[in-house]
Each structure stands twice: as C-alpha cells, then as structure tokens.
Amino acid sequence: xxxxxxxxxxxxxxxxxxxxxxxxxxxxxxxxxxxxxxxxxxxxxxxxxxxxxxxxxxxxxxxxxxxxxxxxxxxxxxxxxxxxxxxxxxxxxxxxxxxxxxxxxxxxxxxxxxxxxxxxxxxxxxxxxxxxxxxxxxxxxxxxxxxxxxxxxxxxxxxxxxxxxxxxxxxxxxxxxxxxxxxxxxxxxxxxxxxxxxxxxxxxxxxxxxxxxxxxxxxxxxxxxxxxxxxxxxxxxxxxxxxxxxxxxxxxxxxxxxxxxxxxxxxxxxxxxxxxxxxxxxxxxxxxxxxxxxxxxxxxxxxxxxxxxxxxxxxxxxxxx
Numbered sequence: 001x002x003x004x005x006x007x008x009x010x011x012x013x014x015x016x017x018x019x020x021x022x023x024x025x026x027x028x029x030x031x032x033x034x035x036x037x038x039x040x041x042x043x044x045x046x047x048x049x050x051x052x053x054x055x056x057x058x059x060x061x062x063x064x065x066x067x068x069x070x071x072x073x074x075x076x077x078x079x080x081x082x083x084x085x086x087x088x089x090x091x092x093x094x095x096x097x098x099x100x101x102x103x104x105x106x107x108x109x110x111x112x113x114x115x116x117x118x119x120x121x122x123x124x125x126x127x128x129x130x131x132x133x134x135x136x137x138x139x140x141x142x143x144x145x146x147x148x149x150x151x152x153x154x155x156x157x158x159x160x161x162x163x164x165x166x167x168x169x170x171x172x173x174x175x176x177x178x179x180x181x182x183x184x185x186x187x188x189x190x191x192x193x194x195x196x197x198x199x200x201x202x203x204x205x206x207x208x209x210x211x212x213x214x215x216x217x218x219x220x221x222x223x224x225x226x227x228x229x230x231x232x233x234x235x236x237x238x239x240x241x242x243x244x245x246x247x248x249x250x251x252x253x254x255x256x257x258x259x260x261x262x263x264x265x266x267x268x269x270x271x272x273x274x275x276x277x278x279x280x281x282x283x284x285x286x287x288x289x290x291x292x293x294x295x296x297x298x299x300x301x302x303x304x305x306x307x308x309x310x311x312x313x314x315x316x317x318x319x320x321x
Contacts, residue, residue, distance in 0.1 A: 045079050061095070078112060091121070093130075175254050176208050178246035185240070192237050201226035203303040205259050212251035216242045226303070256290035257301050263308035264300060 040058040043049060047063035057072040059065075061080035070087045080095040087102045094110035101107070103121035111129035120137040139147070173190050174181045197204070207224035214220040216238045218231055264283060271279035286300045294300075308314035 043080070076113075078110070172254075175250060177211065177241070178248055178251040179244060180247070183244065186244075189237070189241060189244075196229065196234060196237060200229040205256065206301075206303055208251070208255040209257050209301075211241075212248055212255050224303070252291060257293055258286050258290045258297070260287060261304060263304055263311070263314035266308075266311070266313040269313065 039056045040060070041053060041056040042060045043063045043065055045062040048065075049063070050066040053059060053065075053067060053069050053071070058075070059069060059071055059073070060075040060077065061082055062077045063079075064081045064083075066083045068085045072088060073090045073092070074082070074086050074088045075092045076082050076095040076097060078094045081098075082096070083098045085100040085102075088104070090105045090107075091101060091103045092108045092110075093113045093115055095113060097113070097115045097117070099117045101115065101117065101119045101121075103119075105121075106123040106125060107119070107121040108125045109115065109127060109130040109132065111127040113127075113130045114133075115131065116133045118135045119132060120139055122139065124136075124138055126132070170187070170190065171181070174186060177189070177193075179186050179189070197207070203224045203226065207221055210221040210224055218235050218238060221234075221238075260283070268279045268283050283300070286294060286297050304314070
C-alpha cells in the first residue's frame, strides 16, 4: 500500500472528491458526500493518505490515514488505521489508532481495536478484547469543572502560603524566646537574632535552651557557637532581650535539650553493626523526655564534636538518609 504524501481533500459538491491546487489528485477510493448538511469523507481499503482533511464533519477510514484532524466524528473500520492526532466529538475505533485522541463525547472501542498513545474522553465504551495502551483519561465535563476547582484551590493555597508561613514562624520563634509579641521591638529582636546566627555557625538547640535556663549573658550562651561570634554585637542583643518580660516556663516547654543529632544516630548505627544492642534503646529512652534534664546523659545534649563535621552520616547526609 503506497502512501500518498501531501494529499489534501476539500469537500465541496456532494459525492465528488476534490483536490486543492498543488495537492496530489485523490484516486477514486476516497469519496465525499453531504448528508443532512454534514460533510462526510470515506477512505476506502487499500488507500494510504498523509495530509490534511478540511471541511468535513465525519471521517470514516478503511484504509490508512496520517493526519491531524479536528472534526465531529472519526470512524476507523476494522481494516482501517490512523496515525496522528484527532480532536472529535465522537470516535468509533474498530481498527488501529496511534497518536493523540481527544473525544469530547463518547469513545467506542471495538473488540479487535488497538489504540496506542494518549487518549482523553468524556465516556468510554470498551468491548472485550479491545486494547488501549498509553495514557487514558476519562474526564467528564463535571470532572473537568471539579478539576478546575481543585486547581484553583491549590493555587489559592500556594498564594496564601508565604504569609501563612511567616505568621506561624513568627509565633513559633516568639514562643522559643519566651516573648509575647506585643512589644513594639519584638520583631526587631527576631530579625537581629536571625542575622547573628547567619554570621556564625550556631547550635540552635543549645542556644535556645541556654536562653531558657540561664540569665542571658554572653558567657552563658558562648558554648552554643562553633566559632567566636561578635561579642559586642551579641552582648548588645542580649541586653535588649534581657530587659523583656520572658516566659521561661513556656520556653522550657518548647526548647528541647535532647534531639536526635546526626552524629549520635550514626554512632548508634555503627554500634549496632558491631553487635551492640544497648546503644539504640539508650538513645530512644533519652529522647522520650527531650525537655527534661536527665543526670548522667549530658553527652546526648553536647553539640557536634569536630570529628563529626566531615564524617559521612554525622554531618554529610545522602538523600536516602
């Protein structure tokens, strides 16, 4: 079966196949007719066409067609095949279809039909034996409206997220510092602390715990830093902070002393691999009471040792970690 390239059909008079100027003349197996004011085209068995079909509402194929069409109905008979894309109101597939098929209404798939590619329809009638391989989406108009509503809801949530996150972040940080958020300088204190911690490597857990359990002085929080911070700047911040009315009980309830630090967990993993079955239960038991100081468990509250800075599993983690 020869494939006629650039074949182009424009439907005009009833029953007369016409070729546009410059297009390959269409042989007799292609017929066009106007029935009930609807233009219908039939490609008979043995003919293969590649090109455009313009002006038709109904395309029936018993041969082979390669095209991109938009019409009302496509009907592929048992010996027919189509390759390309079609956007139609209805589709009846008894033969072979390869490509993208979008059906606004009902897609009927026969028992010997084979469809591969991307298919979307409002309703599907699939006979036993019919095959659809690839992507299939059955999307009714109501489902499409629901999907749009869902998309709008997701977009609204994403748009609201930055402000919502900022509100919750502010509230959490104020609680960690024992502040009520009613003082005019609270936000300035938060911003200054965040900037301080960004300039020197800091153990956040120890810093907030020290602020909750001691009078806020430089020496009281010094061990929360991995390097020497700007003493004058930190002291100035602490003096402003100490002048506030702080809720220390609330601070102890939100700032843990014990957390599952990477290097501690890695030590447990290595101990378990050596056959030590006590390391894991001990760590888990400490973490059951993260806000309560536990005598003899000081090592679980220590900041990361220098050796763990570059040890895999202790400081550097993979995605699977």
